[in-house]
Amino acid sequence: MNRVKNFTLVDDDDVFVFLTTKAIEKTNLVDLIKVFGNGLEAIEFLWENKDNMSALPEIILLDLSMPIMDGWQFLEEFTKLNPKIGKKITIVICSSSISPDDVMRAKSISEVSDYVIKPVTKDKLIDLINGL
Numbered sequence: 001m002n003r004v005k006n007f008t009l010v011d012d013d014d015v016f017v018f019l020t021t022k023a024i025e026k027t028n029l030v031d032l033i034k035v036f037g038n039g040l041e042a043i044e045f046l047w048e049n050k051d052n053m054s055a056l057p058e059i060i061l062l063d064l065s066m067p068i069m070d071g072w073q074f075l076e077e078f079t080k081l082n083p084k085i086g087k088k089i090t091i092v093i094c095s096s097s098i099s100p101d102d103v104m105r106a107k108s109i110s111e112v113s114d115y116v117i118k119p120v121t122k123d124k125l126i127d128l129i130n131g132l
Contacts (some may be wrong), residue, residue: 002129008034008057010042010074011094012066016118020061023122029129035059038066046081046089046103053087058132063118064095064102071095075109082111088130094120 007030017035017060024030034057035040040059049055065081071093078091092114093106093124106115116124 002132004028004030004058004129004132006032006034006055006057008036008042009032010035010036010039010061010066010071011061011095013063013065018065020120023120023125026122027060027126031127039069039071039077043066043069043074043077043081045053046078046085050081050085056085056087057089058087059090059128061090061092061116064093064106066092072105075111079109079111090128092128094118 007024009017009024010021011020021033021035024033034045036045039062046056062071062074069077075091082089090113091111093112094116095102096118098117103115106112114128
């Protein structure tokens with residue numbers, strides 16, 4: 001089984017964050033979980049640490065609907081930042097939106113690896129980690 005040193009969760013829903021953090025911990029495959037309540041906090045962290053590979057996540061679970069900077073805006077900024085990062089970061093959209101338009105839009109962005117409908121289960125998290 002793969003191990004993940006840094007797993008980042010970008011979501012403003014405290015209940016989802018709590019439950020997902022618990023599910024991630026139960027996988028016993030993740031060393032550190034970082035949580036950001038909006039895309040701006042997350043993108044600022046990535047910019048500040050773009051040259052610090054050990055601080056960067058291997059995987060980002062990204063919500064689409066958040067205040068300040070939503071998931072779509074985060075992805076716009078990430079596509080600008082990504083070429084400056086020397087590490088592969090897997091981005092998985094994790095949203096309550098079942099809109100086919102959202103799914104198609106997400107899949108059209110090369111930096112997005114998957115689209116998962118909330119809630120995310122421990123088994124799905126294990127699949128995501130093993131797919132890295």
